[in-house]
Amino acid sequence: MSKPKIITPPPSPKQNGILAALPAKDYARLLPDLKLVEMPLNWTVSESGDHVNFLHFPTSGIVSLMYALEDGSTSETALVGNEGLVGISIFMGGESMPTSTEVQSVGQAYRLSRSVMKHEFALGGQLQRLALLFTQALISQTSQTAVCNQHHSLDQQMCRWLLMSMDRLDSNTLLITQEAMSNLLGVRRESVTQTMGQLLKDGLITRARGRITVIDRSKLEQRVCECYGVVRNEYERLLPSNKGVKE
Numbered sequence: 001m002s003k004p005k006i007i008t009p010p011p012s013p014k015q016n017g018i019l020a021a022l023p024a025k026d027y028a029r030l031l032p033d034l035k036l037v038e039m040p041l042n043w044t045v046s047e048s049g050d051h052v053n054f055l056h057f058p059t060s061g062i063v064s065l066m067y068a069l070e071d072g073s074t075s076e077t078a079l080v081g082n083e084g085l086v087g088i089s090i091f092m093g094g095e096s097m098p099t100s101t102e103v104q105s106v107g108q109a110y111r112l113s114r115s116v117m118k119h120e121f122a123l124g125g126q127l128q129r130l131a132l133l134f135t136q137a138l139i140s141q142t143s144q145t146a147v148c149n150q151h152h153s154l155d156q157q158m159c160r161w162l163l164m165s166m167d168r169l170d171s172n173t174l175l176i177t178q179e180a181m182s183n184l185l186g187v188r189r190e191s192v193t194q195t196m197g198q199l200l201k202d203g204l205i206t207r208a209r210g211r212i213t214v215i216d217r218s219k220l221e222q223r224v225c226e227c228y229g230v231v232r233n234e235y236e237r238l239l240p241s242n243k244g245v246k247e
Helices: 024-033 114-123 126-151 154-169 178-185 189-201 217-223 226-238
Strands: 035-039 044-046 054-058 062-068 074-080 100-105 107-113 205-208 211-214
Touching: 024 107, 024 114, 024 126, 035 054, 054 062, 054 114, 062 154, 062 178, 074 100, 074 126, 074 154, 074 178, 100 154, 107 114, 114 126, 126 154, 126 226, 154 178, 154 189, 154 211, 154 217, 154 226, 178 189, 189 205
Parallel strands: none
Antiparallel strands: 035 107, 044 100, 054 107, 062 074, 062 100, 205 211
16 A cells, blocks of 8 residues: 655745745735746756846755856855845846856745846835845855955865855755865865865764765864854844744
């Protein structure tokens, strides 16, 4: 006899911090235009230079903003989870971005069309304000990532990435391969293997194929460079009510 299929209810849009922070009237007006979409692993939400037609508000998962060079090498410039949105070019006026957006951790998002977002943005209400504050926080993250990559060790960069990812997933286990990690950090896979091996030896993580589990977050926070705290504090300053409320 087959087991009954377990039906998982769809996530509330308010599991996204920006949508959760909207006044009730604004949220009710937007709700009919929000469409739930799956974000499978490695899905390219938009390519570099694309005319972006949809804004995405993640309720779970992580989307990476990736920059690719002519030689094929890549590097992550920022990551977005349920604290924010993907597709800022829609309301910033530039129509496209030099980065691609790729799903780094599976999840779901609520999609909003370009036309609806442009209309909402033109109203000058709370969605406009939150979108601009999030964009400022995202710029801060991008800038700090550039500084971190230039001045801090790979060990510190990896600690920063692990902590930022855990914050957005509300989990201490991350599904990621060493090859994917090397693409995100823009370094050789051998360097990732060596650095991860040291974190394992020091008792901060455990790892299995395609999986990293942080077992001592406090030690990870002691080991990370200042960049993690700078970015976290800026997000909390700009989006203090953005908690990605779970319903």
